[in-house]
Amino acid sequence: MRLPQPIRDNLQFMLAETSTQLNNLVELLDAPSAELSQRIFDRRGYSYNLKMRIQDACANAVQGSGGTEKIETHSLRAAESIATQLERLTSLIHDCARQLDGCKRRGILKSLSSTGLLDDVVKGIELIRSGIEEEGTKTAMKVSDLAVAMSSKHEDFFEGQSRELQSIEHPDRVLTAFFIATQLNEMSAVLRDVSESMVGARLGRPMQRDRFHLLKTAFDDLGIDRATVAKVAETNSGTNISRIGRSRSNGFAAIVKDGEKRKLKEERKSVENWHEIFPGIAPQILSYRKRGDNASLMIEHLPGFTFDKVLLSGSDEQLKLAQQQLAKTLKAVWRETKSDKQVSPKHMTQLRKRLGSVVEVHPEFDRGRGRICQTRTKSLRDLIDEAEEKESQVTPPFSVYIHGDFNLDNIIIDPSAERVNFIDLHRSCYSDYTQDVSVFMVSNYRLQALDKRTRHRITNVADNMHVKARKFAKQHDDTTFELRLAFGLARSFITSTRFILDKTLAKSMYLRGLYILERAIEHPIESAAKFRLPIRELFS
Structure with a gap:
């Protein structure tokens, strides 16, 4: 991500603060105490202030350019989004601490700690810290993969604890664990959103994991290792339209649409019908790929x-x-x-x-x-x-x-x-x-x-x-x-x-x-x- 130094510095400060708050929560889960809870509560406003500094700095960067200085608007937009998501994550930490406030029993959440969910969040923050320093999307996708793994762990934990709840001696403890697990699952959603914002800094718009892999597949179909991506439009139906170009040549190689699989399947069928009924009026289909509920349709880039x-x-x-x-x-x-x-x-x-x-x-x-x-x-x-x-x-x-x-x-x-x-x-x-x-x-x-x-x-x-x-x-x-x-x-x-x-x-x-x-x-x-x-x- 290409960012002005003050914005980059404040993002790093915000990541450091988020990491500190996560470590406090790790300790709190292992040994709940009023002192640790208060430490989390006291720093709730710091993350908010950092978020506001970043957002104000991004707005000033756009206004101050005056059209004469080239600014990385995609990176600025991503920085704003990441700051918002990190502040959301610290809010979730605050909610967890409030739920644990006053609890004196040690080890009641060992089953939750054993899932490694909180460790995954800590790992995700470290990945984000390095990801904002790189130009590509490799680390961003690692963050996305980690978020997916966390969601899977969360589902396994809920299923296991739900079975034990019927016979456990202290169901209130399990319910507390359920709440904390839910908040940790929300943190996985934060990591996912941050990952999409980091991808957006490179591609011009945030992009879901499946859609990113579909776009990458489009590069492979064209035989392109490195490509430029330019957003064309976002339709009312939720489909994104982008132009793909070769990095070392002028012009665009293709148009890629990514969105809901059903809609793109309908469009592919309609294009094929046009080729059969009245050849030459519809663009040529270069590839069609599907992944989960999403799909991508790559068509020729039409001149004009x-x-x-x-x-x-x-x-x-x-x-x-x-x-x-x-x-x-x-x-x-x-x-x-x-x-x-x-x-x-x-x-x-x-x-x-x-x-x-x-x-x-x-x-x-x-x-x-x-x-x-x-x-x-x-x-x-x-x-x-x-x-x-x-x-x-x-x-x-x-x-x-x-x-x-x-x-x-x-x-x-x-x-x-x-x-x-x-x-x-x-x-x-x-x-x-x-x-x-x-x-x-x-x-x-x-x-x-x-x-x-x-x-x-x-x-x-x-x-x-x-x-x-x-x-x-x-x-x-x-x-x-x-x-x-x-x-x-x-x-x-x-x-x-x-x-x-x-x-x-x-x-x-x-x-x-x-x-x-x-x-x-x-x-x-x-x-x-x-x-x-x-x-x-x-x-x-």
Whole structure:
């Protein structure tokens, strides 16, 4: 870890203090005494003060750099986390001492001492002491392995003592041992968290043990001994996305996703489906590994830019070409994958499912029934129920293979090769193309860019997508496209507010969703082909 000397020194002081407190607890377990307990109690505030010094120093290091001095932000973040965890560990020591306070019997916890749990914590602190001085992750993983071993010892101790509790003469002593063992198991969790923070100093983010081993396996699959890792994103589902590059070369070798095994298994299957159904649009899978409940999926690193970056930062010509490439690709995908099977996207079912999350962020959106003069107003849930009934009467005439999560940052534009690629494909399936069209259009609107030029570009991109999709619908006799799209747009406008904390933007999206719902409900189903929305006004 690369840290300023004052932070490094205070971390060492904190480790020394933690070690001293652990040794006091070792003595206290062997021979409980009021004097030893008081010694632990008296030093409780010192660890807290050291933690605050480290956190303040980290904040000052960031603020004082002024952008001119290169600082190791990953190491600073790790130092803050380690200080917090060490202070948590001393708090656990304090709790153990309080439980033992006043106990005069010697040796009542010999069975606990024999487990070696406390010795493991002492060993873990020594490993951390040396680990913060090294650049790699070898010692950090030793700390993690030690934490895992401690958890196993804790389980064995509990099982053994639970059997003896039924016949033991002094069950209160065993219960005391249980409490201390629980606290020691919490200390193993501290060691695990510190280990993850130490790994984070090297890789840019804390990483669980299984995920680290999966990432290391990815290096092996690429034949890389030493590599650079750059965090790309952390998804709402808990998946981490990183770029892997070779240390001695420019560019990146691959993208690695690590997270829940079920979700990554779904994505691997979806990517494979895309290769079979429409080759060339999905990235190549380089490897798939699983370990416990986690997995890693390594895919090729695609050249180019996400569509949102082109929209926000590209020139007018670059944006125009990106739209042309995307329209050409979508038309080809829809044409090639068109199936007579009718699949309803059930936009209103999706809206109802996510409404709870929307209301958690914006409780004011949970509109109830009311009255304006002599007119009764409907609640949001009433509108959804009515819209769902009408949606069920406009089943799409055909289905196509869709992306399923067609946000701007899931579309890669490669201007040099005039190629479009899709990523994050775990929701791909045969469905109504209004699903992808509506998500794409609203993901434009929710971009938090306020300047007039960018908002104008956003309006044009959304409108252009609508025009292209409507043209495809007309060519394939899809007469209810506009009404189905309305249900999709209403869903996306309202559900997307759960990601928006800006009250002005969120309210604007919510009101647009309500307006579209009311328009769609009021329109006679027998004239569904005549339904139209003022798209440019809605996206301005």
